[in-house]
Amino acid sequence: MTFIQLGIALLSLHGAPSQAAGQSGGHESGGAAAQGGAAPAAESGVRAMPGVPKGFQIAVFAREPLVADPVAFAFDAKGRIYVAESERQERGVEDNRSSKFWLMDDLSAQSVEDRLAYYEKWAAERKGGMDYYRAFADRLRRIEDTNADKVADRVTSFSRDFRDPLDGTGAGVLVDGSDVFYPMATSRCGR
Numbered sequence: 001m002t003f004i005q006l007g008i009a010l011l012s013l014h015g016a017p018s019q020a021a022g023q024s025g026g027h028e029s030g031g032a033a034a035q036g037g038a039a040p041a042a043e044s045g046v047r048a049m050p051g052v053p054k055g056f057q058i059a060v061f062a063r064e065p066l067v068a069d070p071v072a073f074a075f076d077a078k079g080r081i082y083v084a085e086s087e088r089q090e091r092g093v094e095d096n097r098s099s100k101f102w103l104m105d106d107l108s109a110q111s112v113e114d115r116l117a118y119y120e121k122w123a124a125e126r127k128g129g130m131d132y133y134r135a136f137a138d139r140l141r142r143i144e145d146t147n148a149d150k151v152a153d154r155v156t157s158f159s160r161d162f163r164d165p166l167d168g169t170g171a172g173v174l175v176d177g178s179d180v181f182y183p184m185a186t187s188r189c190g191r
Contacts, residue, residue, distance in 0.1 A: 003166055010042035011142035062143050062152035074175045080144040082158060084173045093169045101125055112166055118164050130165060137161035140182045162186060 052058060062081070072084040089095075096103050102125075105118035119133065124134035138161040143152045159182055162170055168185030174180075 016039065059150065061145075066143050066152050066155045067141070069172075072172045074145075074173045074180075076180075077177075078144075078177045081140050081152075082173045082175055082182075083141050083143060084138070084170050084182065085141060086138045086169055086171055088138050088163070088167075089169055091131045091136045092163065093138075093167075099125075116166055127189070133165035134163045137163040138167065138184070140170060140173060158182075159184075 021104065034114050050108070054143075067083050069085045070083050070167075071086045074082050086093075089163045090098060096106055099106075100120075102118050102122045105121065106115075109115050109118060120130065123129040123132075130137065139157065139161050142156045144154050144156075145152050146154050158180065162184055164186070166186070170182055170184040172182065172183045
């Protein structure tokens with residue numbers, strides 16, 4: 001299993017380790033799990049790891065396509081998870097370490113308009129020119145377990161896709177009661 005396939009793995013407390021065995025994708029498999037015993041890792045989706053405290057298990061809660069490129073997540077009071085997904089790092093939101101050609105323009109920029117001007121000035125350095133900055137998106141999504149099987153089964157888009165050249169990285173999320181905060185420098189800031 002690759003890291004991309006894993007998506008988000010959560011350390012979750014279960015009443016007894018054998019209760020979670022056999023819960024993979026919301027259904028119970030045959031063999032030891034169906035008889036109440038511990039199922040092999042490949043059968044149950046539960047992974048044995050050294051150093052996990054007694055009574056805890058590590059299990060896959062969500063994987064692609066429900067979640068992709070997670071960089072931050074937060075829970076609300078209902079147990080739903082808000083996931084900040086970032087496809088754009090170094091694929092539309094650039095770092096000066098990989099874009100040394102524009103370093104002086106970046107350091108001297110005083111406004112959003114200045115930033116757009118040097119993006120346009122250096123567009124030929126990017127495959128596809130200015131379209132390069134729009135190819136991928138950052139977003140905030142909510143994932144949840146609607147049938148109480150401890151596996152995510154619903155995803156809801158909670159923001160628009162951020163893909164404008166002046167949209168920054170959406171790399172955080174905070175839930176406070178019914179308020180959800182997604183820190184994102186957007187093309188609409190400062191204009």
